[in-house]
Amino acid sequence: MTPALRLPFVPEPVFRQMAAMLVTLALWQLAxxxxxxxxxxxxxxxxxxxxxxxxxxxxxxxWVTFQNAAWGFVAGNLAAIGLALIVALVPQxxxxxxxxxxxxxxxxxxxxxxxxxxxxxxGPGPQITLAALAVYYTTFIPLLVGLRAAPASxxxxxxxxxxxxxxxxxxxxxxxxxxxxxxxxxxxAPAAFLGAMVGEFTGADRGIGVLALRAMRxxxxxxxxxxxxxxxxxxxxxxxxIGRITxxxxxxxxxxLMAVKPEPSAQLVSARVFRIVMLVALTxxxxxxxxxxxxEIFALNRFFAKRPDDVWRYLVTAPTAQANRAVLWAATSxxxxxxxxxxxxxxxxxxxxxxxxxxAPALGSGVLPxxxxxxxxxxxxxxxxxxxxxxxxxxxxxxIVAVMTFFPALVACLxxxxxxxxxxxxxxxxxxxxxxxxxxxxQIPAMLPAFFxxxxxxxxxxxxxxxxxxxxxxGRGLGALMALTASTSDYNLLWSAIVVVTLGxxxxxxxVSMVERAVLVRVAPEQLRN
Amino acid sequence: xxxxxxxxxxxxxxxxxxxxxYALGSRGxxxxxxxxxxxxxxxxxxxxxxxxxxxxxxxxxxxGLSVRLDAGGPNAPVEPPVVTGTALVGISAADYTAAAxxxxxxxxxxxxxxxxxxxxxxxxxxxxxxxxxxxxxxRIGMPLANMPxxxxxxxxxxxxxxxxxxxxxxxxxxxxxxGEVDCLLCWSTDLPVAMFVRGIDSVTMLMADFGxxxxxxxxxxxxxxxxxxxxxxxxLMAGEVAGWNAYREDLDAATDLTLARxxxxxxxxxxxxxxxxxxxxxxxxxxxxxxxxxxxxxETVARNIExxxxxxMPVEPELWDRSILEEVHG
Numbered sequence: 001m002t003p004a005l006r007l008p009f010v011p012e013p014v015f016r017q018m019a020a021m022l023v024t025l026a027l028w029q030l031a032x033x034x035x036x037x038x039x040x041x042x043x044x045x046x047x048x049x050x051x052x053x054x055x056x057x058x059x060x061x062x063w064v065t066f067q068n069a070a071w072g073f074v075a076g077n078l079a080a081i082g083l084a085l086i087v088a089l090v091p092q093x094x095x096x097x098x099x100x101x102x103x104x105x106x107x108x109x110x111x112x113x114x115x116x117x118x119x120x121x122x123g124p125g126p127q128i129t130l131a132a133l134a135v136y137y138t139t140f141i142p143l144l145v146g147l148r149a150a151p152a153s154x155x156x157x158x159x160x161x162x163x164x165x166x167x168x169x170x171x172x173x174x175x176x177x178x179x180x181x182x183x184x185x186x187x188x189a190p191a192a193f194l195g196a197m198v199g200e201f202t203g204a205d206r207g208i209g210v211l212a213l214r215a216m217r218x219x220x221x222x223x224x225x226x227x228x229x230x231x232x233x234x235x236x237x238x239x240x241x242i243g244r245i246t247x248x249x250x251x252x253x254x255x256x257l258m259a260v261k262p263e264p265s266a267q268l269v270s271a272r273v274f275r276i277v278m279l280v281a282l283t284x285x286x287x288x289x290x291x292x293x294x295x296e297i298f299a300l301n302r303f304f305a306k307r308p309d310d311v312w313r314y315l316v317t318a319p320t321a322q323a324n325r326a327v328l329w330a331a332t333s334x335x336x337x338x339x340x341x342x343x344x345x346x347x348x349x350x351x352x353x354x355x356x357x358x359x360a361p362a363l364g365s366g367v368l369p370x371x372x373x374x375x376x377x378x379x380x381x382x383x384x385x386x387x388x389x390x391x392x393x394x395x396x397x398x399x400i401v402a403v404m405t406f407f408p409a410l411v412a413c414l415x416x417x418x419x420x421x422x423x424x425x426x427x428x429x430x431x432x433x434x435x436x437x438x439x440x441x442x443q444i445p446a447m448l449p450a451f452f453x454x455x456x457x458x459x460x461x462x463x464x465x466x467x468x469x470x471x472x473x474x475g476r477g478l479g480a481l482m483a484l485t486a487s488t489s490d491y492n493l494l495w496s497a498i499v500v501v502t503l504g505x506x507x508x509x510x511x512v513s514m515v516e517r518a519v520l521v522r523v524a525p526e527q528l529r530n
Numbered sequence: 531x532x533x534x535x536x537x538x539x540x541x542x543x544x545x546x547x548x549x550x551x552y553a554l555g556s557r558g559x560x561x562x563x564x565x566x567x568x569x570x571x572x573x574x575x576x577x578x579x580x581x582x583x584x585x586x587x588x589x590x591x592x593x594g595l596s597v598r599l600d601a602g603g604p605n606a607p608v609e610p611p612v613v614t615g616t617a618l619v620g621i622s623a624a625d626y627t628a629a630a631x632x633x634x635x636x637x638x639x640x641x642x643x644x645x646x647x648x649x650x651x652x653x654x655x656x657x658x659x660x661x662x663x664x665x666x667x668x669r670i671g672m673p674l675a676n677m678p679x680x681x682x683x684x685x686x687x688x689x690x691x692x693x694x695x696x697x698x699x700x701x702x703x704x705x706x707x708x709g710e711v712d713c714l715l716c717w718s719t720d721l722p723v724a725m726f727v728r729g730i731d732s733v734t735m736l737m738a739d740f741g742x743x744x745x746x747x748x749x750x751x752x753x754x755x756x757x758x759x760x761x762x763x764x765x766l767m768a769g770e771v772a773g774w775n776a777y778r779e780d781l782d783a784a785t786d787l788t789l790a791r792x793x794x795x796x797x798x799x800x801x802x803x804x805x806x807x808x809x810x811x812x813x814x815x816x817x818x819x820x821x822x823x824x825x826x827x828x829e830t831v832a833r834n835i836e837x838x839x840x841x842x843m844p845v846e847p848e849l850w851d852r853s854i855l856e857e858v859h860g
Contacts (some may be wrong), residue, residue, distance in 0.1 A: 064794075122598070203602050205794070210796065304607070487629065492633075
């Protein structure tokens with residue numbers, strides 16, 4: 001950007017962002033013109049026209065969905081705060097509560113939606129609950145870290161004044177956790193909107209999700225893209241607004257932590273393995289007990305509310321168990337076939353993007369807003385569009401999963417790269433180390449903890465992406481299998497699929513944690529210490 | 531700035547409107563009416579216009595019934611709310627009901643809104659599918675969940691199923707328009723209508739014309755309701771019958787009512803009126819002209835059972851219970 005090109009009174013970053021936006025819009029319009037008549041893509045001109053013509057309808061729908069998302073946002077975050085307080089007050093429960101929270105977070109939306117609808121009956125109940133479920137985990141995890149993120153000297157100071165645990169809690173821990181809470185809330189905002197939209201698919205009179213469905217089935221590309229744009233804009237505005245509050249209200253801005261740091265390692269490997277096995281067994285037992293107890297307490301009808309023993313019979317002891325397992329396995333492997341490449345590609349691109357931005361920082365101001373924008377577009381609107389553009393085969397589905405993993409990885413890696421100790425970089429600069437070597441020996445190792453945190457949290461996100469794509473667009477794999485229940489009433493299959501998906505997500509999360517530990521032991525052992 | 535103020539005032543007005551609607555709603559509840567619910571199988575649209583007419587013109591109110599119409603959707607359960615009693619009646623389909631009964635749901639079909647099954651094969655005129663035989667060598671787009679439907683059509687018409695290439699798609703006409711597939715398995719009343727409204731000519735082959743006999747949009751209720759809540763069931767079905775008869779007499783009025791009742795559902799008149807027209811021949815037949823809306827006979831039931839057997843869903847004729855309709859029309 002030469003100074004001669006600059007407009008008066010427009011600061012350079014704003015100018016660059018505007019330029020990036022204009023280029024994006026122009027490319028978009030050109031693509032739409034190129035694809036005219038194929039009912040795939042509407043250009044910005046048509047989209048704006050549609051919005052202006054349907055202003056009343058769209059704003060009313062948006063208001064409905066926004067309200068549900070907001071209630072879900074409040075409920076989910078209150079739940080996250082409650083869970084974090086339990087952990088803060090009774091630290092022994094930490095791993096168990098975190099594990100349970102993970103299991104609930106991994107429940108597939110496609111399957112929980114209709115079940116919630118049956119429980120609530122008509123009304124906004126499922127919309128609000130799905131929004132709450134979509135947000136609580138990403139708030140809970142940073143809070144867990146935040147409640148412990150206070151220097152030891154503060155605790156000493158309070159003790160010196162003869163105050164007790166309560167004062168420590170209120171004056172130190174709660175205060176220290178506030179920036180982390182705000183960081184969590186920021187990620188939560190777009191997720192809440194997505195949850196509310198998916199909730200509308202379970203039977204609602206109005207809302208953005210209802211309009212999206214109508215548009216997709218009616219070959220109404222202008223409406224489809226207008227809705228995708230509006231949903232993205234709302235999500236971005238919420239993200240930006242909370243970011244602004246964070247900057248004005250919080251003195252310090254923490255790194256955006258997307259997952260708990262790994263537990264400090266026990267001395268012996270065998271002791272650690274034992275602890276993990278115990279934790280898994282305890283979590284599984286608790287989940288099964290809760291599942292059973294809730295269904296019995298609410299006296300849910302066995303026709304659709306299958307108990308753990310129903311699933312056991314269906315998968316293990318029934319005469320058709322083998323065939324049942326075969327059906328589930330076929331669908332699972334069909335999903336994995338696209339899930340794994342998409343997940344890995346998303347992570348790799350995220351890392352590559354972050355490294356490229358570090359080597360050429362000028363790109364950053366243009367790319368980051370676009371990255372945040374794309375991350376905020378609800379997957380339910382993008383999945384069918386991407387499939388439409390890239391086809392129903394591997395390319396489309398893998399892209400959807402990759403998109404879902406790419407942005408968290410990119411953002412986390414950029415933050416991680418910034419954590420590189422300044423002294424190390426200074427020394428390297430002093431020796432005129434070239435930037436690539438600097439990256440390899442100093443910055444990448446510093447980036448890895450944040451990268452792995454994102455990689456872990458991306459496991460459930462990638463599974464959400466693939467099941468939504470399969471359900472709404474490609475009609476294969478586990479997502480389609482779960483949606484199939486609507487026509488077959490085969491709730492044994494649905495609950496078994498929920499178990500498989502949830503278990504799969506937790507196993508994936510565990511595998512990533514193992515790789516993380518193996519890598520961090522070599523490059524960042526300080527992360528594994530207390 | 532002006533625009534911002536405008537939108538804020540707009541939002542405020544909408545909020546007040548919401549309060550008003552709420553107050554009206556609760557006044558409706560205060561009247562001495564039996565409140566029941568009818569679970570619809572899809573989003574609100576002209577597909578259920580007969581029910582809206584029944585509600586607006588007081589066909590239920592005059593029978594001492596107040597019916598809440600619960601919207602469906604792509605991820606909405608229809609059968610479970612009926613099993614649990616959230617809804618007194620649900621709008622299902624013979625195959626969905628048969629599957630639910632296999633899973634232990636105590637259902638009976640008490641009326642049939644669509645005498646003819648709406649499943650169709652839609653294709654484009656330059657590469658048309660006019661008969662099931664035309665399917666051989668073609669790429670068909672459909673959710674894999676509908677494989678049994680395609681297999682049954684193939685069996686009924688001696689078509690080699692292996693000669694048809696199935697491309698998994700979800701419910702969307704774009705793959706056909708974009709040339710990804712040669713034809714689609716869909717309802718004759720939705721994707722072909724979407725194409726029609728956009729000015730895309732299409733060929734629709736109704737599967738019911740080729741032996742795929744299956745009642746659709748069937749009214750289901752539990753055995754328990756049929757035994758213990760007969761009066762309400764009769765009143766509900768009587769309102770439905772009156773509503774759908776009124777629908778047939780004036781499709782324009784039915785469409786306008788639907789649009790007026792659901793201004794926020796994103797419905798457009800061209801699509802809705804076309805859908806309203808196309809579902810008439812599916813819902814009304816010589817049989818309903820003679821016996822009344824929703825009717826079925828031992829013979830139509832027997833043909834349904836044959837199709838269901840091909841779909842691997844053996845059912846007994848007792849799944850259909852005409853006693854409620856007999857009271858309505860009797």
